[in-house]
Amino acid sequence: MGCSLYLLISTTVDFDLSENNGEFKIRIDIDLQKQFQTIGGWGANSNFPSSKSNRDAARLIKGSKDYPRESGLRDRILDAAVLDLGLNKLLLGVNRFVEPDNDNSDSDKINMSAFEFSDLDHEIEEMILPFKKRVESRGEKMIFHLTYHDYRKSTPEWLKSPAEYAELAAAVIIHLREKYGFEPEYWGTINEPGPDNNWTPESVAECTIATGRRFKKEGIKSKIAGPDICNLRRISPFLDAYEQTEAKNYLGAATYHLYGSYNNINERIKIASFASKLGIPTSMTEWMLGKKLQIAEAIYYDLTIANSSEWNEYGLCWTNEDTKRAKIGGDFFLVNDEITDFELLPNGRYLKQFFARVRPGYKRIEATSSDTKIIKSTAFLSPEGKGVLILINSSSDEQLVRISGLPDSKYQVSYTSDSAHNAKLPGVESKKRFSFKVPSKSVVTFHAADSN
Numbered sequence: 001m002g003c004s005l006y007l008l009i010s011t012t013v014d015f016d017l018s019e020n021n022g023e024f025k026i027r028i029d030i031d032l033q034k035q036f037q038t039i040g041g042w043g044a045n046s047n048f049p050s051s052k053s054n055r056d057a058a059r060l061i062k063g064s065k066d067y068p069r070e071s072g073l074r075d076r077i078l079d080a081a082v083l084d085l086g087l088n089k090l091l092l093g094v095n096r097f098v099e100p101d102n103d104n105s106d107s108d109k110i111n112m113s114a115f116e117f118s119d120l121d122h123e124i125e126e127m128i129l130p131f132k133k134r135v136e137s138r139g140e141k142m143i144f145h146l147t148y149h150d151y152r153k154s155t156p157e158w159l160k161s162p163a164e165y166a167e168l169a170a171a172v173i174i175h176l177r178e179k180y181g182f183e184p185e186y187w188g189t190i191n192e193p194g195p196d197n198n199w200t201p202e203s204v205a206e207c208t209i210a211t212g213r214r215f216k217k218e219g220i221k222s223k224i225a226g227p228d229i230c231n232l233r234r235i236s237p238f239l240d241a242y243e244q245t246e247a248k249n250y251l252g253a254a255t256y257h258l259y260g261s262y263n264n265i266n267e268r269i270k271i272a273s274f275a276s277k278l279g280i281p282t283s284m285t286e287w288m289l290g291k292k293l294q295i296a297e298a299i300y301y302d303l304t305i306a307n308s309s310e311w312n313e314y315g316l317c318w319t320n321e322d323t324k325r326a327k328i329g330g331d332f333f334l335v336n337d338e339i340t341d342f343e344l345l346p347n348g349r350y351l352k353q354f355f356a357r358v359r360p361g362y363k364r365i366e367a368t369s370s371d372t373k374i375i376k377s378t379a380f381l382s383p384e385g386k387g388v389l390i391l392i393n394s395s396s397d398e399q400l401v402r403i404s405g406l407p408d409s410k411y412q413v414s415y416t417s418d419s420a421h422n423a424k425l426p427g428v429e430s431k432k433r434f435s436f437k438v439p440s441k442s443v444v445t446f447h448a449a450d451s452n
């Protein structure tokens with residue numbers, strides 16, 4: 001982009017609100033010295049749900065145990081996910097069929113022949129490895145996050161033993177290590193514990209301890225994540241159970257879902273404080289209910305209040321069967337009825353304002369808005385010191401804002417609203433400060449023009 005397209009609207013003359021003459025209402029002040037969490041990345045669930053249309057799509061896109069995949073659609077989806085949208089993380093559920101019955105009566109001795117890994121292997125070969133290759137082609141590291149799922153009201157007695165649970169977790173990871181040469185970054189203890197299943201704060205803490213000890217014994221480096229609570233409002237007893245036991249020594253990431261409370265502030269403060277005490281990152285690991293600008297506001301709260309290092313929508317690519325989700329997108333990509341093509345859903349476009357420019361290794365820095373009800377701001381620094389600023393205009397009016405403290409540079413600008421999808425705006429130059437008109441109900445991203 002030529003320099004002539006940049007609007008040089010900064011000034012080196014100091015001025016404050018009293019000298020503003022009503023020009024702007026809102027100040028955004030960036031402080032490069034106040035640094036917070038390091039970004040790990042952005043992700044989605046690799047699994048497809050088991051509805052008929054999704055089963056058909058899954059068979060075409062990634063094949064099944066019995067059928068090879070039939071088109072290049074998978075590769076196009078993975079290219080779009082990693083190279084365009086900027087995902088670098090996949091989550092995958094491990095269900096009870098991996099150890100359908102107890103392998104033997106000794107939790108210290110793994111009987112690998114009693115485990116059933118073929119579904120897991122298929123997902124690894126068709127989705128995880130090709131995704132990983134694309135992330136690595138960007139010079140970045142893939143984050144692979146396995147989580148155990150158990151929706152049963154009656155968890156079998158043998159699995160209620162923390163030592164048996166830990167053996168199951170260790171067996172899965174040893175299998176991956178031996179067959180594919182890598183371990184997941186995270187093992188999530190249990191997806192959405194209680195009240196609809198047998199998992200309690202105490203049992204999650206006990207299984208965290210047993211798994212932590214077992215991983216140490218087996219030389220497994222995967223970090224244990226939890227509690228992956230469904231509703232953030234119910235997280236406190238789980239955090240207390242970790243803190244009051246040895247589990248706090250083994251927890252590697254504090255994770256939560258956003259259902260029922262996307263704009264909750266108090267519990268986000270609690271989880272940030274808990275993770276800070278333990279010296280571990282926080283991660284929002286699932287949400288499918290956001291709607292356009294609301295999803296941008298949710299990730300803003302997660303990044304700035306909960307200090308989340310990672311953020312995940314629900315699915316990667318699903319079909320139109322669930323129209324409620326398909327209209328907006330609890331999943332990134334919607335696959336068409338013919339299963340020949342796909343599109344990035346509206347929520348994905350709002351999230352792309354964050355994902356495409358804020359990359360793993362970037363640090364969040366202070367970006368204070370003088371009126372967060374109207375303009376929400378968050379900013380990041382790359383390891384090379386390049387700045388990224390993201391503004392959310394929650395109001396129905398265009399807002400003229402004054403932005404101070406971004407590193408001096410030319411910035412490219414893009415935005416998403418109901419009518420604009422990752423659209424370019426004229427670039428700007430920051431010399432200490434500049435003014436900018438933020439379109440109504442939009443997310444605007446500024447990124448240093450000479451960074452990727």
Ligand SMILES: [Ca+2]
Nearest residue numbers: 102103164167
């Ligand atoms: Ca066992």
Ligand SMILES: [Ca+2]
Nearest residue numbers: 104106107109
């Ligand atoms: Ca055993």
